[in-house]
Amino acid sequence: MPAPPGPEAVFSILTYLSIATSFAGGIALFRLDGRAADRVLAAVTSAMVGLYVSGFALFTASGMRPYHVPILTSRYLGEVYGFIIDPMSALVGLVVAVAGAAFLIYSIDYMSPGNRFHPVREGKGRFYGWMLVFVGATLSFIHSSTLLEMLMFFEVMSVACWGVVSYYGTPASRRSAFKALVYTHLGAAIGLYTAVGLCLLNLHTTALASLGSLAAPLKLYVFVLILVAAAAKSAQFPFYSWLPDAMVAPTPASAFLHGAAMVEMGVFLLARYVQFASPLPPQTYTALLAFLIPTTAVCVAMYPVQKDAKRLLAYSTIGESMVMYAGLAYAVLGSRAGLQASVLQLFNHAYVKGLAFLVAGAFGYVLGTHSLERLKGFGRSSPLLAAAWGVALFGLAGIPPMGIFFGKLLIVSSMPDPAPAYLAPALILLIDSCVFFMVGIKCVQNLLRGGPPEGLGGSAGVPPLMKGAIVALILLSVLATLVSLPLIRYVGFAGVSGS
Amino acid sequence: MRREVIYCVLSSLAVGSVTALAFATRYGVLQAAPVFGVDTLSLLFILNICLVSVAASVASLKYISIYSRGSPGAYFASLSVFAVSMALIPMVRNWLYFLFLWEVMTLSSYVLIIYGYGGESLKAGRDYFIVMHLLDTTPLILMVAFLKVSTGTFAFTGYSVLRDAVLITALIGFGTKAGLFPLHFWLPEAHPAAPSPVSAMLSGTMVELGVYGLFRVTQLSTAGIPTYYPWLLAALGVLSMVSAMLMYAVQGDVKRLFAWSTIDNIGWMTVVLTCSLLGFGKAAATLLGLYVLCHGLAKASAFISSGGMIYVLGTKELGRAKGMLTACPTLSYLMLFSMMALEGVPPFNLFLSRLSVLETAFKVHPALAVFAAVEWCVAFIIFLSIIHKYLLTSGGEGVRALRSLPASITGATSFLLIASLLVYPVMASAGVLG
Secondary structure (H helix, E strand, C coil): CCCCCCHHHHHHHHHHHHHHHHHHHHHHHCCCCHHHHHHHHHHHHHHHHHHHHHHHHHHHHCCCCCEEEEEEEECCCEEEEEEEECHHHHHHHHHHHHHHHHHHHHHHHHCCCCCCCCCCCCCHHHHHHHHHHHHHHHHHHHCCCEHHHHHHHHHHHHHHHHHHHCCCCCHHHHHHHHHHHHHHHHHHHHHHHHHHHHHHHHHCCCEHHHHHHCCHHHHHHHHHHHHHHHHHHCCCCCCCCHHHHHHHCCHHHHHHHHHCCCHHHHHHHHHHHHHHHCCCCCHHHHHHHHHHHHHHHHHHHHHHHCCEHHHHHHHHHHHHHHHHHHHHHHHHCCCHHHHHHHHHHHHHHHHHHHHHHHHHHHHHHHHCCCECHHHCCHHHHCHHHHHHHHHHHHHHHCCCCCCHHHHHHHHHCCCCCCCHHHHHHHHHHHHHHHHHHHHHHHHHHHCCCCCCCCCCCHHHHCCHHHHHHHHHHHHHHHHHHHHHHHHHHHCCCCCCCCC | CHHHHHHHHHHHHHHHHHHHHHHHHHCCCCCCCCCECCCHHHHHHHHHHHHHHHHHHHHHHHHHHHCCCCCHHHHHHHHHHHHHHHHHHHHECEHHHHHHHHHHHHHHHHHHHCCCCCHHHHHHHHHHHHHHHHHHHHHHHHHHHHHHHHHCCCECCCECCCHHHHHHHHHHHHHHHHCCCCCCCCHHHHHHHCCHHHHHHHHHHHHHHHHHHHHHHHHHECCCCCCHHHHHHHHHHHHHHHHHHHHHCCCCEHHHHHHHHHHHHHHHHHHHHHHHHCCCHHHHHHHHHHHHHHHHHHHHHHHHHHHHHHHHHCCCEHHHHCCHHHHCHHHHHHHHHHHHHHCCCCCCCHHHHHHHHHHHHHHHCHHHHHHHHHHHHHHHHHHHHHHHHHHCCCCCCCCCCCCCCCHHHHHHHHHHHHHHHHHHHHHHHHCCCC
16 A cells, blocks of 8 residues: 655645646646636636645645655666755745746736837737746746756746846837847856856766766856856846846846746756765855856946836846855855845835835836836825835835845855955845845835826826735835744755755 | 824834833743843933834924824824834844844934935935944944854854954944944934934934944953953043033024933943942943943934924024023923933933933043043033023013924923933932942
């Protein structure tokens, strides 16, 4: 008689079903349109997030012990496909599922003929389809157990990103989508493919669990290669310019790209490597800083000159993922707290950044523009949007009670040793936050200045699902910490037990 | 109006229950969680925060009707968050919670400063928040990080590694919040822009928390304090007093005048800090708490009565308020008593606190005590001349009352003035004076 399935089997199956639902729903949605597409999207999204959250709850309840199943193994490639659920992947996956669901629900009302920025009359299904494929690919990437599998889903994500960015079909959006695809693929080609090759040559497998047995110099080379791929994905210097251009995407897609997927997956990729390959040689710290310091310089120079709300948020994403890498800079030095803080920052950032985009999208919906100047006095006609904009921008600058405060504070406090050389990540983080804060407070106050713009319905013009998603994200950006702060202590180096 | 009364009761209840918790913890009724702890210093700070916040909340009842924009609900909600976060700060014994509450306090005070968002208050609010973020939050984040690296925990524990880095970041961060020279410049800008009850809380309770933080950090060092540090503090305190003394005479705006008086008093508190680092630690803690309480009550009554002036006469320019004595005698006397209380005229209890400061400072260095005494006299003379010039002149240019003085403002101010007569008698009977 077979033994009853343990909790491992149940939460893995729930997670799998969640991924399968988003892929299957996504593919089905390509052929639908109009209200039918809305209904299917609502059903698929609820199923996806419901399954994932129940899997997560069960995983947490059973003590967050890492669990790994190889699914496909080959003689020449070692483990090819596998499934890992551990505290890091579960926390990041939860963000993708929950924030992704909020953005998808928001898009039902956003993608409508009433949108003054970009009315959508037909072809909603295609957008929903790409988005769900994107969600599925991101979740698969997160739960991958090998570098090879990560590489494959890395590329699927890039393609899905191309799909959503080019959605409107204008020349500008086609160009930006192409640029995003080329940049991230270039990063993958230089970095990830080579890293996979190096691992295969030396270890005959790309399983994450075996990365720890790489020789010390190889660990450095593979680190740098993965860093290149990650930097391309996260739009770090010198690969940053695709991200502001990708702002032509529909706003819910931008929110997903910036808040929960794509950009954060670069960080996750590197965090995974650091987690499994640790201890790493100290040169990795220098290599990482070589990317982060110029990125900070770009952000600090670009924040003040932005005229468009979405472009400002794009640079903020570059800055915030730099902050997550700053946590990893301490992690490569052996600070477990740095790794934890980086994941916490990823987790808490998602909701605040998502909120910022959803509010910017609502501005576009009502006003037909994302120009920061045109928002003057808008707070008078819509207190909800003004408050949400304040929560989002102050939150991004690291003001509590919004969650990013904890991310930034924990990253700065995870310095492994009191050595002056280790101050650099903390200082660039603080400089970035201060400059963003000064720009952010100007943008927030602009909403309160002067009278309301002429001929506007105010927040009455924002449809209910969009308002609901905004309110939900305001709450999540404050409450996310209550989930991440207690659970983050489970995250650690190479915690995955072998199969 | 009924809605405002409900909001006011709720916000008073919120801060009152935190205060009750603090008392219950101090006197062993409740077993506090490890992140909380209440000693006499904490208790005196919390008491000050509670009394001033309740008075400010009551004084806001009619006062905020002069702001046509903005909603009373949002105002009282922010006021409650501001008061509760401040009241919790002296209770926590963990730097993570401390900084979180500290930042919530800064954010809510910003929201209150821009309440009504006229052009002037928006600009002042923005400048305030930017100064706070750059010179207060950022150094404090670094300080907390240094403490974490040094001790491996966020809990309040003794540190010795990175001592100087901690002390310098603390001085900048807490010094900015306290308005200590040369980081005092934001104070006279932010106070006139805020609604008067909010100014009362900013000056009467918030800036003092900067001194509180500095006291805690310096006391936690297990490697002693570098010899220059107490004298650096003393020098900054003296310079704060000097700059206030020079600026009093040229102030036309009554709220700016009181803001400078806060800088002056922060100078006095810094002298107490200096004493605490030079062998008077325990006595200085109680003295600091009592000074803060006496000053907070007097300062809040001064700001709330200046709110009465704005409400009744529609101006905060002293020059335009001449003849207040005929237009609204009650207001005139309230302001007079508030200024007396603020300058430490007996029987107001700030007199006793200042006397103790002089006594302790004399033991540390006679010159410090002599300087403080001279400064006290000079400031008193300036305030006396202001009282005679503006408050006690009848007629003048025939200023008229636009509205009548609301009972809520009269009540709140009288309450604070009476409280500032009772601090020492009550504390003596409770055994705090030792």
